[in-house]
Amino acid sequence: MTLKEAVSARQEELLRSLQESIRIPSAEGPAEEGAPYGREVRRCLDHALATAEALGLTCGRMDQQVGWCEYGDGEEMVAVVGHLDVVPAGEGWTFDPFGGEIRDGKVFGRGAMDDKGPTVAAMYALAALRDTGLPLRRRIRLLLGTNEETGSQDMKYYRAHGGELPVLGFTPDGEYPVINGEKGIINATFRKTYCQTGPVRLTRLTGGSAPNVTPASAAAEIACPPETAAEIAARSAEKVRCTATDTGVLVEALGVSAHGSTPELGENAIGRLMAFLKGVPLSGGAAEAVAFLADRLGMETDGASLGIALEDDVSGKLTLNWGTAEADEGALSLCINYRYPVTKRFEDCAPQLEAAFREAGFTLEKQVHKPSLYVPEDSELVQTLLAVYARETGLPARPLSIGGGTYAKALPNVVAFGPIFPGDEVREHKPDEFIEVEKLMKNAQIIAEAMYQLAK
Ligand SMILES: [Zn+2]
Numbered sequence: 096m097t098l099k100e101a102v103s104a105r106q107e108e109l110l111r112s113l114q115e116s117i118r119i120p121s122a123e124g125p126a127e128e129g130a131p132y133g134r135e136v137r138r139c140l141d142h143a144l145a146t147a148e149a150l151g152l153t154c155g156r157m158d159q160q161v162g163w164c165e166y167g168d169g170e171e172m173v174a175v176v177g178h179l180d181v182v183p184a185g186e187g188w189t190f191d192p193f194g195g196e197i198r199d200g201k202v203f204g205r206g207a208m209d210d211k212g213p214t215v216a217a218m219y220a221l222a223a224l225r226d227t228g229l230p231l232r233r234r235i236r237l238l239l240g241t242n243e244e245t246g247s248q249d250m251k252y253y254r255a256h257g258g259e260l261p262v263l264g265f266t267p268d269g270e271y272p273v274i275n276g277e278k279g280i281i282n283a284t285f286r287k288t289y290c291q292t293g294p295v296r297l298t299r300l301t302g303g304s305a306p307n308v309t310p311a312s313a314a315a316e317i318a319c320p321p322e323t324a325a326e327i328a329a330r331s332a333e334k335v336r337c338t339a340t341d342t343g344v345l346v347e348a349l350g351v352s353a354h355g356s357t358p359e360l361g362e363n364a365i366g367r368l369m370a371f372l373k374g375v376p377l378s379g380g381a382a383e384a385v386a387f388l389a390d391r392l393g394m395e396t397d398g399a400s401l402g403i404a405l406e407d408d409v410s411g412k413l414t415l416n417w418g419t420a421e422a423d424e425g426a427l428s429l430c431i432n433y434r435y436p437v438t439k440r441f442e443d444c445a446p447q448l449e450a451a452f453r454e455a456g457f458t459l460e461k462q463v464h465k466p467s468l469y470v471p472e473d474s475e476l477v478q479t480l481l482a483v484y485a486r487e488t489g490l491p492a493r494p495l496s497i498g499g500g501t502y503a504k505a506l507p508n509v510v511a512f513g514p515i516f517p518g519d520e521v522r523e524h525k526p527d528e529f530i531e532v533e534k535l536m537k538n539a540q541i542i543a544e545a546m547y548q549l550a551k
Pocket of ligand 1: 178209210243268
């Protein structure tokens with residue numbers, strides 16, 4: 096029996112297991128004894144391990160954070176990293192999000208593509224590989240994560256508690272052909288306090304909903320005498336609207352929303368608002384804060400005016416998204432989400448950014464950093480995966496570099512490989528998430544072959 100035949104032979108069981116898994120609504124819930132991410136996540140992990148056990152794979156788990164099943168007995172371990180937790184169903188479904196219904200050759204349900212489909216496919220791929228009896232030099236471990244969607248605390252726990260690390264591995268939680276570069280991501284929150292003494296005061300400012308989304312709207316309230324309000328309102332600007340209020344004027348700016356990894360595709364409403372406010376005769380620290388933000392940040396998306404415009408050949412430019420801003424009479428705070436090129440480091444941009452803000456009187460309140468990931472194209476891992484992909488699909492196989500972060504960052508020596516093929520409709524995190532049965536089986540075939548090639 097060839098590996099291909101062994102995988103195909105398991106199609107029916109694979110589909111049934113995936114349906115069972117989708118029927119467990121494993122979005123994060125309140126922590127309980129023995130269920131750090133809620134009881135449904137625990138139930139989904141139990142289900143996966145019971146399935147693996149029934150397939151005759153060796154199973155293990157660490158404190159209900161991470162489970163695994165493996166095959167082979169080599170000293171070195173190759174990992175496939177999947178996750179069983181999902182994002183909540185949300186609104187707008189025409190199918191039961193936790194029904195696992197198969198219609199027109201598609202399995203519908205939350206997690207069908209992200210990431211239960213590929214994870215269950217990997218489990219059956221591993222069983223199929225075992226069925227063939229092909230000799231392996233390395234052991235293969237399918238890691239079953241439980242907290243990818245809400246912080247990857249599962250893998251942090253696994254690493255911190257001595258979980259075995261792979262020599263090579265991949266996560267079917269990204270896209271094909273293979274993602275060998277992921278930018279470093281930094282969320283930085285700055286704050287500045289000030290006194291306003293003049294007759295024109297900024298009393299309130301709001302904009303944005305999350306650091307990794309380009310804000311589509313922002314607004315500021317200015318307290319001022321009526322004649323100043325009239326002057327402000329008379330200054331027109333594109334996509335900015337002024338309305339007189341009892342105490343002064345309300346300024347509203349519009350933008351275009353975009354994902355934080357591609358801010359250049361949007362228009363930043365907060366930046367636009369700041370540019371307008373720079374022309375308002377505010378006083379003291381508030382005026383200085385507004386001028387600094389308008390001049391150095393504004394609607395820019397590459398950090399040039401802040402002195403951090405990094406770039407490399409592999410992943411392109413540093414991107415910067417000004418995600419949120421908030422102000423009252425006495426303080427202004429903001430959060431920036433920026434992503435530096437894969438061959439650069441935190442030290443190449445974060446200290447410079449902080450220094451620029453510090454000079455303008457801001458303090459760094461909070462900073463969260465996810466380092467970049469880069470596995471060179473000529474490495475054994477990337478070359479092997481590209482060759483498997485090219486052979487199985489006949490499609491061009493060039494590695495990708497992205498601005499987003501995948502589960503691959505959670506463990507060393509791992510890259511994202513599948514499950515989405517070029518041109519596929521992406522319904523992850525959206526209503527009516529699905530995976531086509533044909534693509535699911537194609538994934539199982541590719542994963543089985545990749546496991547074999549990396550472990551043989
Ligand atoms: Zn995922």
